[in-house]
Amino acid sequence: MVKDAYNLKASDIHIRVGHTPRFRIQGEMVRAKDQVKVTPEVFEQYLIEILSPSQRQQFSHDKELDTAIFYPGLVRCRVNCFDSLSGGAMVLRLISLKVPSIDEMGLPEVLKKIISFPQGLILVTGPTGSGKSTTLAAMIRYLNETAKKHVITIEDPIEFVHPSHRCLISQREVGLHTLEFNNALRSALREDPDVILIGEMRDRTTVNTALQAAQTGHLVLGTLHTRSAINSINRLLNLFNVDEQPAMRIQICDSLVAVVAQLLVPTVENRRTGVHEILVNTPAMRDYLLKGDDESGNQLMESDSYEGMQLLNQSIFEKVVEGRITMEEAEKVSPEPADLDRRFRMAGIDTDGSVRQFKAGKSPFSADG
Template identity: 40%
Template sequence: MTPSGLQQVSTQVLSQSQVLALVSELATPESRPAINAGTGIRFFYRFNDKQWLIQQDEDPSLTRILIRRWVDRDATGTPTAGADGTTIRSRATDTPSGPFTSEDEARAALEKLLRIQVSRGAADLHLRVGEPPIFRLGGDLLRLENHVPLTNEMVGSMMRAVMPEKNRAEFDEQWDTDFAHEIEGVSRFRVNVLRDRHGTAAVIRTIATTTVTVEDMGISPEVQALCHLTKGLVLVTGPTGSGKSTTLCALVDYINRTRSDHIITIEDPIEFVHQSKKCLITQRQVGAHTQSFKSALRAALREDPDIILVGELRDLETIAIALETAETGHLVFGTLHTSTAASTINRIVDQFPADRQDQIRIMLAESLKGVISQTLCKKVGGGRVAAREILLVNKAVSTLIREGKTVQIPNIIQTQKKLGMETLNDALLGLVKSKTIEPEEAYVKAVEKKDMSSRLRLLGHNIDAVAGEE
């Protein structure tokens, strides 16, 4: 069973590589590092409205994959996990009975939830007052059944048990904070703690313990070629939770394997941990190793960098320094929360006062080398896949940027497919044609919905139910 339907399997004995290749057809992005390593494979897959556990046999002498319907039972025979698409069932031992008596107890309770998160293959864990823990699995939110609703004291205690001292002070003063947490041998996590109308809340995202590769991510050779540049600005954009950090991780890993340079990353917080391979890698976390993105970026110029990754281009000054750095012989990677290549350019220009915008357009026209705008889509059968709009800046695009005619950029992308460019709608339609995503999902994720609607109808897809809601 694959996302495209049932697939015939040979009756001959399969080699290890063949077994892993078959499993990779079903795999989520989070499980691919384990598949590449050939050990510790465990993830969930939805098929025919049922959930299946795909897990590697513990016997190290062979590569055997066990696939079974996910209905686990506790000692009393009560189901502890199911495939109803709305809940993840918990054992009694997963459920604290009340307020914690110590910080160690609160930390243990949180880490038990995080282990469930990793074992289920969930991307995020939401903690909210008045709700049980909620996991995002395959794009859907699933409540942990049989778990008592969390109280403000429980959420606050769990968060403070893992929160660095600096972040405690920041949370007390500003009422939200970001930091990273790691359970050795399990995973790293990106944590955001906030306050809402009910009290303390948190969102905790799983970060793969191993770096992902451009091969895992399906990144095109044309985008990989951007990693060989010696100077310029490359932007990865998209809404929150669209996988920007994962794509940047893959690009940094590719550089680390193919070049002999000094890479400096400036992040908040550090997500993927890179080990130096051919490159020397320096990773700095805002708040822990530097005061701000702009101060770290300014200091980086005195630290003999070749490539600089800026986790987020948050403000005018950071953007200005990044542009200057890209112009003066360094390759700079950064992220923005924009949905298309054209809107990315407009967002950068609009950050500046009107009297500086012409100068910024000239700087962008000279330094911008590529924009990868991506969004995550729900896959048929479970999991998620990225659809990417790709803009590679050539002379024609530079001219449009310089003259402020960004509205014409989609036309350039459309007519320059042979160079590796692709519009978001084309990427989404490609996923529909390969039966990787449903037509309705493509329509929902499209920015240019009128164009997407007409093109889906030409392919014979009826999306009236979804289009009518827009």
């Protein structure tokens, strides 16, 4: 089943007692062919294949479990097991064994500059399934090819496996190499790191430790589930009490290197491509963030392309002009469809007319549209 999903370029496999397995392909749930409904007995066999005896005992006790499994020569899978109304269930996220590069993924060039900073906090944000882990993996790969540093990752679970090339890379999995995420994070500060990848900024303890690391000469990479760059700052602040927020705002603004917000959008080739909003913490941006002036911050992101900044709508607009995505898909994912329409009109494009004139699944800018 995993091989079938991999060959179909599925991102996830959904298995549930009483249901036929489904694959997520191009963001949509598709029933797996040549598969039958999963019985409790079959599901138990899957658990035996994937989990160790201690993990099966833990799943029975906690009713949910996160882990990972490796299929040599094929793929790694991030696995979440859980109980549901119909019975046991699991979701497998397929992760390529090959760590992608920034260039292969067509990510913005500014990411190479951002990951090369000696210290500070980098946030990669976006909803679940938007490719945050893949973007972080590509940034770590670039560092591994260009710098001589010690990189520590604390993951739950480990997704991409990074061999040490120019960098020494230490990957730790919660539950396997450490019992507590926050203990591993505190311990990392004593392990002579240059770069610490901590995954989700899940609570105030994580944020405080990450800021401490960023302020004491380390580069820290974290993720959030926000859809825009500036909202990420507000999300971090909301983890703290109102009376603590002014002091935390100063700490965050002093430590921040950049925020990369991203979404995945279906392309005209039936694949998916990333669109990115990028905030670089220049002196001018820092002043706006300190004042909480989100409007001026967004205006600076739109105008300061020299520093590599851009708004999400700028990135979406460029993908349409390149013929990568349709205008329909662009408007679905745009945070401000009216602003996107304005950009099309300013470029001399009648969005309503274009949508009517061009076939579904074609960009108005593609050669055969």
